[in-house]
Each structure stands twice: as C-alpha cells, then as structure tokens.
Amino acid sequence: MECKENVIHYLSWGFIVGAVAYLLLQTRTQTPYGRYVTSDGTPGRTCPAKLAWFLQELPSFLVPMLLLLSTDTQPSLGKDLLLWTFCLHYFQRTFIYSLLTKGRPSPLYIVFSAVVFCSVNGFLQGHYMLHCATYDDAWQTDIRLGTGLLMFFLGMAINIHSDHILLNLRKPGEVVYKIPKGGMFEYVSGANFFGEILEWCGYALATWSLATFSFALFTVCSIGPRAYHHHRYYQEKFEDYPRSRKAVIPFIL
Secondary structure, three states, X not given: OOOOHHHHHHHHHHHHHHHHHHHHHHOOOOXXXXXXXXXXXXXXXXXXXXXXXXXXXXXXXXXXXXXXXXOOOOOOHHHHHHHHHHHHHHHXXXXXXXXXXXXXXXXXXXXXXHHHHHHHHHHHHHHHHHHHOOOOHHHHHOHHHHHHHHHHHHHHHHHHHHHHHHHOOOOOOOOOOOOOOOHHHHOEOOHHHHHHHHHHHHHHHHHOOHHHHHHHHHHHHXXXXXXXXXXXXXXXXXXXXXXXXXXXXXXXX
8 A cells, every 4th residue: 555645644734733722622621531520410421431441442453453454564664663562552551451440431422532533543653654654774773763662661661550550549349539659650640641641752753753743742732631630639639649749740740
C-alpha cells in the first residue's frame, strides 16, 4: 500500500487543532468519567467499566494489527517501532488493564467518542509507521531514538505501577477515596497520567514525525487537565494532602 500523505497530513493537523480545542474546553468544564460521573437514575446510559475500557481501547490495537496483517510489508524500523511501542501499550490496556479495572461505569457517549478517536488514531499511527515512515541506518544510533525509547518504556512502567497502586488503594467493599501513596504518587497527584504522557512524548521523539507528535500533543492536552482536576479534588477533600505534590509534572506543575 502506498503512503497516503495528504490523509496523514490532514489527520495530524486535525489532531493538533482538536488537542488545543479540547484543552480549552477542559478549562471550563470537566469530562464526566470516574468520580466525576453524575447519575440521573436513568438506566442504559452508562457502560460497565471493564467493558468500556475494552471497547474503547481495542481499536488502537486492532486497526494497526489489521493494517499489518493485510499488507505485504518488508521488515523495517517503522514496523518494529509500531509493534513494540504503540501496539504493546494498547495490548496491555485492552487485554490486561480492562480486566483489572474497578472503576465506575462510563457514559455511553464517552465510550463512543473514545472508540471513534482510537479507530482514527489507530489508522493514523499504523498507516504512517507501516507505509510512510522511512529511517536510514544512521537513525538506529540517533540519540532521539534511544532517548525516546527510554522515555517510552520508563513511562509505561510508571503508568502500570501507578495503576497497580490505584487498583489496590481500597479494600473490597470500600467506596471512599483515599490518598494514593508510593511510586510517582509521592511527587504528583496524577502519576498514571504522567506515565502515559511520558510514554507518548518518548514515542514521538523516537519516531520523529508530525503524525506521532500530534498524538502526543493530544494526549498531553486531554489527560493533563484530568491530572489537575484530580490534584484539586485531593487538595479540597483531604486537609492532610501533601503540599509538596504537584499535579502532573514532578517539581514543576
């Protein structure tokens, strides 16, 4: 399959514009998920947490894999980067984290929106890395590749470890919120968000393209404000909340 340069270009810029718009939106309102979901008592408007996570994350894994399996691609660095970064992350989120999560049901329109986004992004990342990305031999020793991959895998480890802390924060049957402790939670309120931001910034650095940068930017603009909302929630709810903790970036923000 030949590279659809115009499609990649417009989708990438669409993500960039959408990221800025979503960031501005979240300065005025809060995305209704998790603790911020308000129930009006009407059944059928939410999706169980485990099913919601599986459905909304699946396209980000499935679409690139279908692109990979349906096209005759030669071994390449772009293919390896796609498999061992993007697809690896979404395999974990789709088939492992979705089974472990204990979150609240998600509004159906949030799940639908996530499915649409992940489907489009799965195509953007998959098509670009398989059919558009070109790397010469010198890129394998480029500091951007090494640094980016280090950031990605460090971020993934932080993300998974932080999720583990959150999943085990409450005992069975408990519904109260507690202050997360340990790992990166000693430095930021949104440690899981910090880990994911670090992942995709590393991915963008290692792949060095507009398509991957646009996704990293969208990630920062979408989950960065969520970390801030969590930070403010903890500060308002707990009088003994550590003052030294930042919202999402250790020691800075």
